[in-house]
Every structure is written in structure tokens, then in C-alpha cells.
Amino acid sequence: MRKILFNKKELSSKEIKEMRDFDLVLKKVQAQRDFWKSPWFFGTIGLASILSFLFFI
Amino acid sequence: MSSTSLYHQSDTRIQSELQIIEKSKLNPSYFAPLYNQYYESIFRYVIKRTNDTDLACDITSNVFVKAITNLSKYEYRGVPFSSWLFRIAKSEVYQSFRDHKAKRTVSLDKVAVVKVLDELDVNDLDEHKEKLTYALRKMKEKDLSLIEMRYFEKRSYREIGEIINVTENNAKVKTFRALQKLKILFKE
Numbered sequence: 001m002r003k004i005l006f007n008k009k010e011l012s013s014k015e016i017k018e019m020r021d022f023d024l025v026l027k028k029v030q031a032q033r034d035f036w037k038s039p040w041f042f043g044t045i046g047l048a049s050i051l052s053f054l055f056f057i
Numbered sequence: 058m059s060s061t062s063l064y065h066q067s068d069t070r071i072q073s074e075l076q077i078i079e080k081s082k083l084n085p086s087y088f089a090p091l092y093n094q095y096y097e098s099i100f101r102y103v104i105k106r107t108n109d110t111d112l113a114c115d116i117t118s119n120v121f122v123k124a125i126t127n128l129s130k131y132e133y134r135g136v137p138f139s140s141w142l143f144r145i146a147k148s149e150v151y152q153s154f155r156d157h158k159a160k161r162t163v164s165l166d167k168v169a170v171v172k173v174l175d176e177l178d179v180n181d182l183d184e185h186k187e188k189l190t191y192a193l194r195k196m197k198e199k200d201l202s203l204i205e206m207r208y209f210e211k212r213s214y215r216e217i218g219e220i221i222n223v224t225e226n227n228a229k230v231k232t233f234r235a236l237q238k239l240k241i242l243f244k245e
Contacts, residue, residue: 001194002160002161002162002163002193002194002201003108003160003161003162003163004162004163004165004189004190004193004194005108005162005163005164005165006165006170006182006186007165007166007167007170008108008164010101010166011104011110013097016096016097016100016101017096017097019096019100019114019117020092020093020096021118022088022089022092022093022121024118025092025118025121025122025125026085026086028118028119028122029085029122029125029126032122032126033126
């Protein structure tokens with residue numbers, strides 16, 4: 001069930017500003033790029049493709 | 058702060074954003090000014106729907122990771138970059154509900170309540186709080202989302218249209234219908 005909140009105290013702009021962490025965002029972006037490039041990823045995809053091919057023939 | 062305060066932008070600002078976006082496609086570190094500019098509005102959008110500060114922080118971070126990762130797909134077609142970010146935020150928030158990480162929350166401040174009660178032709182919150190809570194709980198998610206953006210977050214129909222990917226006029230019609238449904242539920 002949805003929670004309905006009336007007049008909940010909002011965080012200030014200053015508090016929200018303190019939560020910003022662009023370095024973390026960049027790290028996550030880099031981690032994602034490294035994942036797509038990793039031999040592990042292509043090895044798994046390659047193996048899955050070969051197995052699917054063999055299964056269908 | 059109004060969550061929509063960054064929406065209406067000058068052409069100069071839009072051009073400057075587009076330059077940052079183009080540079081960020083080659084090097085994500087150039088994205089920092091846009092991250093700093095939109096962090097607060099995206100965070101507020103998320104926390105109003107999740108009511109969990111740590112989770113809102115994670116989701117907001119993921120919104121920017123997705124935005125940077127998919128930046129090559131972004132093309133300016135008259136839709137401001139902020140609307141594109143809100144679309145990603147909307148999708149990330151719904152994903153957190155599906156993953157049971159967050160419980161759907163609707164946050165109303167005093168001004169928003171007065172505006173909605175006015176539309177419902179009543180004026181005393183204390184007397185009608187339970188009925189309003191019931192109606193907001195019973196609404197379909199799509200309708201609630203429209204009421205939320207229009208009446209609780211004070212967004213223009215144009216921006217709502219851009220976030221939900223329909224025309225401004227269509228957003229207006231859909232919001233009007235959502236309000237009619239809210240009125241019916243409120244009178245039940």
C-alpha cells in the first residue's frame with residue numbers, strides 16, 4: 001500500500017549538496033565500461049553462442 | 058526549491074548544455090557541471106517517491122550513471138536535457154519498486170494540499186485528510202503520477218508531456234482525466 005505523507009520536513013539544498021559525489025558516478029561508469037570489455041563477458045557470451053549454435057544444429 | 062525551477066531555460070543555456078553533452082560523450086568527466094546543476098532536482102524527485110534518503114542517494118547516482126552511459130543516444134529534438142534525466146529517474150524509481158527496495162510514497166506539502174483540495178471543491182484538510190489519503194492510495198499509478206507532477210510538483214504540461222513522452226496537449230487531457238478520477242474516488 002502507498003504511503004501518503006503530509007508536510008514531511010524536506011532536506012535543505014545544503015544537505016542535498018553534501019550528498020553529491022561525482023567521482024563515484026565516474027567510477028561506476030568506468031566499471032560498467034570495463035565489464036562490457038572484459039574477456040570474462042565475451043568468453044561467456046561466446047560460449048553461450050557456440051552452445052546455442054550446437055544445440056540448434 | 059521548486060523541482061521545476063531549472064526547466065525553462067534560455068537558448069544560450071541550452072546551447073551551453075549541448076556543448077557539455079558533446080564533450081562528455083568523449084570524456085565523462087566533462088559532465089560534472091550538468092551533474093551539479095541537476096543533482097538536487099533529480100534527488101528531490103526520487104525522495105518524494107521513496108522517502109528513503111540513502112536509497113534516493115543511490116538511485117540518483119544511478120540516474121547519472123545511466124545518463125552518462127547512454128549519452129551517445131541523446132539527441133536534442135527540442136526536449137530539454139532535464140526532461141531526459143527525469144525520464145531515466147522515473148524508470149529507476151519504478152525499478153526500485155519492482156525490486157522491493159522502496160515503498161511507493163506520495164509526499165504532499167501544505168501548498169500542494171491546498172491546491173488539490175481546491176480542485177476537489179473542499180477546503181479543510183483535517184476534515185478531508187482520510188478521504189484524500191484513500192483516494193490517492195486507490196488511484197492507478199499512471200494517474201497518480203500525473204496528479205503528482207502537476208499539482209504536487211507544479212510542473213508545466215509541456216514538461217509533463219516531455220517526461221511521459223506525449224504532446225503538451227495530450228498531457229493536459231490525461232491530467233484532466235486523472236483529476237476527474239481522483240474526484241470520483243474522493244467522493245466514494
